[in-house]
Amino acid sequence: MSVESTAAIAAAATPSHAIAGVERVRMPRRVWVGALIVAAYVLVAVFAPLIAPYDPLEQDIVNALASPSWAHWLGTDELGRDVLSRLIFASRVDLLVGFLGAALPAILGTVLGAVAGFRGGWVDGVIMRISDVVQAFPTYILIIALVFVLGPGVTSILVAFTLIAWVAYARLIRTEVLRVRSLDYVAAARASGLRPGRILWRHVFPNSVGQTLVYLPSDIVGATLGLAALSFLGLGIQAPTPEWGAMIAAGQPYIREQWWLSTVPGLVVVGFGLGLSLIGEGIEEWTRK
């Protein structure tokens, strides 16, 4: 509390300026809490083979659908595989798709949107009309159609996400670039003979990315959920590779007796989303100062 109130007083005393003088302003505590959660997930994913008590693919039909016990902390699934080990290994593909599925569209969209906003004219027209076309389709239908055409798998999912999700980033950064581009310090940069590329990169871009940084963590959650949804529909990661969404789907028939089969992977997804949301909200608060 004290950290936040001090920061608020500091913010009130100085003119606020979007991401402006972010120096000296303390990061809100929730960012660190969120970072801790996300870091835990990353560590688990990286060290999965060391942490997981069993081979996630090893079947034990005799012991199928076992309740949690000291041997299997979260029980076993319908093929007798250890649920905890599968959850741990699933974090690898889910985090990979989450991070890349947000980062790739963010990079593509930010570059296109920044160029569109900065250059204006026909460049802007072409880029924004393409984004209109993409946006005219319902997102999930489009993703499903693309993955269906490209065939299931991590690569096609990432390609589909990138081709569709860049639009949001492009619009986000373009609006900011349009605002920043008309400010005096950009005019000053032009008047002092700096090249357009340098002006965009050094003067416009750093003052335009704030909103994108806020949006990015929540989009990682979105990508993870998107993968889970695709797997749930059978278009995502294919059996037997463990994946949270696929595990939720696989546990459905047993929801009355072995309710933990679907619920625990769901909670794992929620926990990851919570960590990222805390980071996103914290960054937003930070950029407002």
Add this chain to the structure above:
Amino acid sequence: MSPIIDARGLTVSYRVGSASLARLRRRPDPVVHAIDEIDLVVERGASVGIVGESGCGKSTLAKALVGLAPLSAGTFALDGEQLGTRRTPQQTRRIQMVFQDPSASLNPSMTIGQTLRELLRVHDMVPAEQVHQRAGELLELVELPVSLLNAYPRRLSGGQRQRVGIARALALEPEVLVADESVAALDVSVQAAILNLLQKLRTELGLTLLFISHDLAVVRHISDRVVVMYLGKVVEDRLTEDLFRDPRHPYTAALLASAPRMGVERRSGDTALGSEPGSLHSIPSGCRFHPRCPIAQDLCRETEPALLGPTAAQHAACHFAWTNRPDESAHRGGGEPDQGRLVRMVTR
């Protein structure tokens, strides 16, 4: 010696609607001239003030001179060299601008030092190993502590930021400095300090200064010559002293009369400029000022007056600026502009 600034017929136009739509409706091209055929000749080392109401085009003129606004017509020569909107780094360096709002004219994500060093490096102003030292010298030049090199703009006061804005312009060692309303956003006490700094730098560095402002007192303080603009045109161009003592254009006279003065109580109905300034979108016929002019005649509604004067340093664009000049005995002492005289002079 050739003049440092020789601008002829400078015009900056903006399209305000669809050209094809206008053609369909048989209307003229929807274009406004923010500045319209402006001539400006300035000798090296001069300090010229440019004044006028908001929207008169004075900022556009500044932008056109530093290459930020593309010219639709006219030529601009700096020390005999023609400059367009696309300029080589060497050309860019020679004329630099100080912006109006010091809180918006510095990149908030770069320190003062980064801002200055970027310019010094890009323009190769000094050898690489001296860049840091030179940035410090620039701050000293504008009377700021060198320690501010590591500060971000948000930590600076308005006056300090404007000094940095001046230092940035000076980093390229320009011959001409264009200051666009550069003290308008500052406290009055800070204004005086910045004006004195500009004055000092002008003499020390031999700069030519174009000072754009709506504040007559400020212009009077810093300029030896004043150009008055109205709706994109120059209406009067005189030596400061002459202009303030004896304005020849009714617009100038009205501007002077409407400026607040110490110890003078304003009588109601004292100024001629009660109405809103005219709009660039519907420029009046003849003299642009005639709808607001207290001495407008039929001639003014039909014919646009040229910018004329008896000597090279005395110009006014009014049909009655010089012809019906009252004799000197009618000129009451004290040097204060007299709004009523021009009116009487014509209606008599």
